[in-house]
Structures are given as C-alpha cells and as structure tokens.
Amino acid sequence: MRALDLAIIAIFLVGTPILGILLSGKQKSSNDYFVGNRRVPWWAVTFSVVATETSTLTVLSVPTVAYLGNITYLQLAIGYLIGRTVVAFVLLPKYYQGGFVSAYGFLGKRFGGGLQGTASVTFLVTRLLADGVRLFATAIPVKLVLDAMGLDVSYWMVIAAIAFVAVIYTYFGGIRAVIWVDVVQMGIYVLGAIAAIVILAGQLPDGWFGGLVDEGKLQMFEFGSNIVTDQYAFITAVVGGALFAMASHGSDQLMVQRLLACKTVRDSQKAVIASGVVVFFQFAIFLVVGAMLWSFFGGQSIDQLGLSNPDDLFAHFIITELPAGLAGILIAGILAAAMSTISSSLNSLSTSTVADLYERFTKKKLSDATQLKQARIWTIIWAVVFVGFASMFTTSETPVVELGLSIASYTYGALLGAFFLGMLVKKARELDAIIAFVCTIAVAGFFVLGVTFTVEGEELPLAFPWYVPLGVVVTLVVGGLLSLRHSDPDPKTVATEKEEEPV
Template sequence: MRALDLAIIAVFLVGTPVLGIALSGRQRSSADYFVGSRRVPWWAVTFSVVATETSTLTVISVPTVAYLGDVTYLQLAIGYLIGRVVVAFVLLPRYHAGGMVSAYGFLGTRFGNGMQGTASVTFLVTRLLADGVRLFATAIPVKMVLAALGLDVSYWVIIAAIAVVAVLYTYLGGIRAVIWVDVVQMGIYVVGAVAAVFVLAGRLPDGWFPALVDEGKFRLFDFSSNILTSQYAFLTAVVGGALFAMASHGADQLMVQRLLACRTVRDSQKAVIASGVVVFFQFALFLVVGAMLWSFHDGADPSALGLSAGDELFPRFIVEQLPVGLSGLLIAGIVAAAMSTISSSLNSLSTSTISDIYRHVTKREPSDATVLRRAKLWTLIWAGVFVLFASLFTSTDQPVVEVGLSIASYTYGALLGAFALGILVRRARQADAIVAFVGTIVVAAVFVLGVEFTVDGESASLAFPWYVPLGVLVTLTVGGLLSLRHPTPAPEHPEPTHQEVG
C-alpha cells in the first residue's frame, strides 16, 4: 500500500467520530439518544438503513457469490422489497401510534413484560452473533493491507480498533450521529465500488460482457424445483426474502429504531420502501463486480490464486490492482460499512437493554438523566462484548454474507411470528406467546443442526431463506393451538398510547 492510501484510511478513521459528534448535536435527553427526538429526515434514514444492512458482507462477500455462481442472489432483493412494503403499512403505524422507542414495546403492550423481555434478549444474542460475523469480515481486507506493509496484526486487534472508533461517535452522539455518519459512509463505499467497476472494465479483454452472459454469470432467475435446499431458487429467495425483510425491518430493533427516528409514520414508510429499492441496485452493483472478477481471473478457483477463502477475492484486487488513492478509498469504504453496522448495533442494543429489560428488572422509574447515563454505559459494555464475539469467527468455508444471514434467520422466524401472533390471534396470551417463541427457537435449531434432505442422491440442509417462514409457521401454529385453551377470545387491545423511556 502506498502512503496516500494509508493517509486516506487514517484520515477517515480520525474524521469519522469527529464528523458524527459535530452532526449529532448535544444529547439532552434519552429520546435524543434513542430516536433523535424523531426529527431525522426520511431520506437520511433511508441511507442509514441501507448502510446498516449492507455492512462489510455486501462489499466483500456478495462479489464472491457471483464469482462462484451467478447473480440469482438478486432474487432475495425482490423479496426484500415486498417484505418492506408489508412492514410499512402493517407494523410501522402501530409503533408510531404508541410513541415507542423499541419494537418490542408492542409485544409488551400486547402480551406483557415477560414476552417483551424474551424477545429483547433474543434480539441481543442474535445481533451479537450476526454482527460479530460482519465485524470479522471487515478485518479480512484490513489484515491484507497491513500484511502488504510487512505487519502481521491479528484479527482481534483490528476488530478492537474498528470497534473503538465506532463506539466514540455512538457514545457521544447517539442515534443522530449514527444516522448521519451512515449517510457519509454509504457514499464512500458506493463511490469506491463504482470506481472499481470502471477499473475492472478497463482491464478486461474485448467481448468480456457477452462471454459472461454465455457463461451464465448474469442468470437472474432460478426456477429450479429444488426449493427446499437451493438457497436461490426463485420461490425460496422471494418468499424467504420477503419474510426475512419483514422480520429484519419490522421486528428487529436494529432497523426499527432508525425508522422510528422519522418525523411521521408516512416518512417512516417512505424510508423503508425506498431502502428496498436502493438495496436492489446495491446488490446488483456488487454482483457485477464479482462477475467481472471472474472474467479477470479467467474463472480460476480461489485456492488456485493462493487465497485461503473466496471472500479474499475482492480485497486482494483492491490492494493489488486499484490505483493509488482509490485503493485507500475503497478500504476506507469497507471499514465504513462495518462501522455503520457496528455503531447501529451498539445504539440499538443499548436502547433495547434499557427500555425492554432494565426498567422491568429494576421495577423503578429512573429520571431521564439516569436513563441517558445508563444507555451510554451499556453502549460501552456492548462494544466490549462485540469484540469478544467477533473474535470467535476466525474462518469460514462459505461466503460470510451467507453465514451472517443464516445466523439472523435462526431467531427472526420466532420474532416475526410473535408479532404475527399478537396481531392475528386475539385469543393468544403471554404464556402462549412465550411457549410458542421458545418452541420455535428449538425447532429452528433442530433444522439448522440436524435435519437434512436427500437431493439427487446427496444430503443437504434446509436453505437458509426458509428459516424465517418455518419459524413464523411454528410460532403461529403452537401459539394458536395453545390459545384455544381460553374459553373466550382475549379482549381487543387498544393501540398503546404511551411508551416511557425514562
């Protein structure tokens, strides 16, 4: 790496927390820290949502998916858009009507504190695991950059350094700092990716695009009948993607908190739907990068290129092939993508800990100033835990984007199923919901770890996009059957009118 590249990365790492603090303003209350006092413009929330869910996995791992296969991964984005439309018109109005700062406040109002706490704890564990993968993924290209300088730095040191920068502006600026820095960070990695496409195009032989088409690299739809184990069969990807998006953007505090920072429910609806459109084109951009890398390397197996994993393909190209300055910009973009996810997770973990667990465990109503102090303290605590979790992921045999999505899918089905149970089954009460929720987690674990299907004479596991639909089905079935114990339907719950945060 050249001095200019390193200087760009250094300026980015120093400037990011400064920018976040400057843009956020002073945090005067817990509402400022949690939801920016609901004064953030919808377009900024759109880009923040995209930056948060994109993370490093998209930047370095989605190209690997296209390199090793084709662009059928894009079918997931179609499902994502459908799912967001449902979230916009079914769940967001309920959250705004209750003045909530946590998605799980709805479960507390509908079922009780026990269900709210159960869902919150599940969210905390899921985020730590899923975003631990994302944080580890960021360390891959950074380690390669340092190796090029002759420095052998361990993954956990890199992970800790990234976490420190992210926690600085999250701690001091709250959700507003997170959102505005996300907007800037998204711009950095998108500009870098577009520049990489132009550089690649200039180094490929004439006729590379028709050759890739003939090779099937731009196949978009997979109408395979093997829908149970094929991750990107059309039905699997669209149905699974839609329900995954309903869970991730309607039942996951990480995204819901951003959407609740909008001024009105209409703004929140515009933000979540627009984010689905932007994500579609982002996926397409990085899949095209992967297809072009396949042409650049003549389709060579990653191991034949001296790589230990496919996810090193794009990072190596960035380090070794991009011009001076552009290489540093794209590495900074990769780190930016990671920090946008980690900072978002830290703020949402802190919010959920305080609003869903702390207040109910202590059974006290602390002052708003106390809530704000506790929220910042938990931001620091979760940052330390994040580093430990991320250090668990030292290697993987499949693209880490698939690992990250699979981890989130383990519990998303139960979370989304609990919301569906509360809305659709009037008889259901808290005990029914908790038993169904826990039962769904157990069933998901059985399918993930033990159930295999025989396809064309070979054993294969259930495709990860089916984890969420399976979880929703189990939760609704178990919860619905248990609710039949009650002689009469539970009384209609009015929409909540208040959700205190301090």
C-alpha cells in the first residue's frame, strides 16, 4: 500500500464521524433520534436503505459469485423489487397510521406487549448474530491489507476501530447522521467498483466480452435446476427473494426505521421501491466486476491464484493490481460498507430496546428526555456487545460465520408471518400469535439442522430463499388454527381498525 492509499483511508476514518455530526444537526428529542423527526428526503432514505443492506461481504462476495459461476444472482434482485413493492402498499401505511417509531409497535397495538417484546428480542438476537459476524468478516480484508503493509494488527483491534468510528456519529447524530453518512459511503464503494470496471476494461484482451458469453458467465436466468435446493433457480430466487424482501424491509426494524424517517407515507413508498431498483443495478455492477476478473485472471481457480478463501479474490485484485489512490478508495469503500451496516444496527437496536422493551420491563413511563438519554446509552452498550461478539472469532473458517450471515432467513419467516397473521386473521389473539411465532422458529431450526433433500445422489439442504415462505405459512396455519377457538374477532383488531384513518 502506498502513501496516497493510506492518506485516503485515514481521511475517510477521521472525516466520517465529523461529517455525520455536521449533517445531522442537534438531536432535540427521542423522535429526532429515532426517525429524524420524519424530515429526511426520500431519495436519501433510498440510498441509506441500499447502503445498510450492503455489507462488506456484498462488496467482496458478489464478484466471487460471478467469478465462480455467472450472474443468475440478479434473479434475487428481481424478487427483492417485487417484495418491496408489496411492503410499500401493504405495511408502510399501517406504520404511518399508528405513528410508530418501531415496526414492532404495530404488533403491540394489534396483539399486545407480549408479542411486541417477543418480536423485538428476536430482532435483537438476529442482528447481533448477523451483523456481529459481518463486523468480524470486515476485519478479514482489512487485516489482509495491513499485513501487506507489514503491520501486525490483531482482528479485535480492527473490529474495535471500525465500531468506534461508527458509534461516534451514531451516538451524537441519531438516524439522520446514519442516513446521510450512508449516502456518502454508498457513493464511495460504488465509485470504487465502477473505477475497477474501467481499469479492468483497459487491461483485458480483445474479445473478452465474447469469451464471457461463450463461457456462460453472463447467463442471468436459470430455469433448469432444482427449485427446492438451488437458491438460483428462477422460481426459488424470485418467489423466495420477494418474500425475503417483504420480511427484511417490512418487519425488520433495521430497514423499517429508515423508511419511517420520510416525511409522508408516499415518500416512504417511493424510497423502498426505488431502493429495489438501485439494488438491482448495484448487484449488476459487482457481478460484472467478478465476470471481468474471471477474464483478467484467465479463469484460474482460487487455488491456482494462491488464495485460501474465495472471498479474498476481489481484495487480492485491489491490493496487487490497482494503481495508487484507487486501491485506497476501494479499501475505504469496504470500510464504508461495514460502517453503514454497524451504525444502522446500533441505531435500530437502541431504538427497539427503548421503544419496545425498556418501559415494559422497568414498568416506568419515560419522559422524552429520558428516552433520548437511554437511546444513546444503549447505542454504546450495543457497540461494546458487537465488538465483544465479533472478537470471539479468530479465523474466517469458523463455521458459525456462515450461520450468522444466514440466520436472518431463519427468523424472518416468523416476523413477517406475525404481521400477516395480525392483518389477515381477525380472530387471532396474542397467545395464538406467540405460540405460532415460537412454532415457526422451531420448524425453521428443524429444517436448518436436520432436513436434507437427495438430488442426483447428493444430500442438499433447503435453499435459503424458501425459509421465509416456509415460516410465513407455518405462522399463518398454526395461528389460524388456534384462532378457531374464538367465536368473535379480537377486540384489539376492532379497536385498531376504528382508529385507523387514511394517511
């Protein structure tokens, strides 16, 4: 790494918290801290949503997907767009009508505090596992860079540095700081990826594009594979991707909180639908990088390139092939993706802790000033928890890494199913919903740990996009059957419907 690259990385690390604090302004209330007083432009929320769901593993792994296979990954993005459109017109109006700062406030109003707390705790555990592991995964390429510079830095030091920078602007600026920094950070890593494409295009041999077509690297649709076990089969990717997006952007506080920062429900709808379009093109950019890398390296295997992990491919190219300055921008982009994820998690975790759990367990009605104070305190607490959890790993080969990264698929079905149960099954009570929720988690765990399917003599697990549809079905079936015990609609349903007014 050259002096220019190091200077760019240093400027990014120092400038990010300063920029976040300057852009966010002073936080005067808990509503300001949680949802930016609902004054954030919809286009900024769009980019924040995309940046939040883009982790370091997206930047590093998506090119590898195309390098080892093709661009059928884009089928998932088609499903994501469909799912977000449903969220826009089905779930978001409910949240705005209720004036909620947490997605789980809807469950509390529809069923009661018990299910609201259950859903919130599930969210907290899911985010800790998924994003704590992502934080560790970010340290892997960063340590690779530092090792190349001759600096002996441990994983936990890298993890602590990333979390420290993220927690500064999250603590002082709340959701507005997170959103505006997300916008800048997304610009950095997308700019870096586009620059990599330009550099690659100038170094590839004549006829490289035709070679990619001949090798099937630019194949986008997959209609012939097994829809049960292959996550890239067309039906699996589109249907499963749509349900996954409905869960991630409609029932996960991490995304919902950003959407609730818009001025109106119409702006929020534009933000979530536009984010699906942006994600499609973002995936396309990183997949094109991977396909071009395949041509650049002559189709060599990961072992032939001397790499121990497939996800080191893009980082290897950045370090060894890019000119001074551009390598620094791309490393800053990797850090940006990580900080976007961790800062968003910290803000949403503190919001859910205070809005969904704190008053319930302390049995105290908090003033607005106390809520703001508690939100900041819990931002720091969750940062420490993240660093401690991520630092437990010492190698990228740890099996729990894969579990942590995919665990959202196992819990999203129960979360989304609970929302649908509340809207579709009028007779369902809180106990019915809690039992259905727990049963769904158990069924998902059963499939994760013990169910495989034999395909051409090989034992394969259920493709991950099917976990959310499976969970929704189980929740609706169990909750629906339990609701048959009651002869009349839940009184909370009747009261909620009377209170709702068009937004």
